[in-house]
Amino acid sequence: MLRTLGDKWWVLLINGLCAIAFGVLAYAWPGATLLVLITLFGVFCIFDGVTALVAARARDGDRRSWGQMLIIGIVSIVAGVAALAWPGLTAVALLFMIAVWAIVRGAFEIVAAVRLRRFIDNEWMLGLAGVVSVLFGVALIVAPGAGVMALIWLIAAYAIVHGVLLVMLAFKLRGRTRSGIWSKA
Numbered sequence: 001m002l003r004t005l006g007d008k009w010w011v012l013l014i015n016g017l018c019a020i021a022f023g024v025l026a027y028a029w030p031g032a033t034l035l036v037l038i039t040l041f042g043v044f045c046i047f048d049g050v051t052a053l054v055a056a057r058a059r060d061g062d063r064r065s066w067g068q069m070l071i072i073g074i075v076s077i078v079a080g081v082a083a084l085a086w087p088g089l090t091a092v093a094l095l096f097m098i099a100v101w102a103i104v105r106g107a108f109e110i111v112a113a114v115r116l117r118r119f120i121d122n123e124w125m126l127g128l129a130g131v132v133s134v135l136f137g138v139a140l141i142v143a144p145g146a147g148v149m150a151l152i153w154l155i156a157a158y159a160i161v162h163g164v165l166l167v168m169l170a171f172k173l174r175g176r177t178r179s180g181i182w183s184k185a
Helices: 002-007 009-028 030-061 067-085 087-116 124-142 144-179
Strands: none
Touching: 009 030, 009 144, 030 067, 030 087, 030 144, 067 087, 087 124, 087 144, 124 144
């Protein structure tokens, strides 16, 4: 496997360069990046819904329960159409869902820290983690635009770092291939 990977080093190089390009473009055009992600989500939901409807129809022929798959299919298609029709609303809804999740999680962490006080030392770390979660959720609600932009920047940063690491690996493999090290392995 190492020899095959070494011989195909250029595939990793192309993959890494594409990731770097995506990351740079995401930084340059964050609005377009968000629109593309939401569009892909919408298309995915529609395809998911259609396959669920097909599965519901197939179950009907077997006299098994099909109502659940029918509901999943309809909800998925509606979500996909909504994402494509109102991409801005989709981004905000996703952001608010993350915000509510962070607040609820943080609240439970704070409660757990108070309860654990009797049993362990340093429970304040869990309480502090809960406070950070609550503050994060509140920040997303107060400034949703900044939250969406931060998400895009995080994705862009990941793509660039991942791409650079793949390019470095590709050149390392290329060097090993040219030096004939794989024939010794």
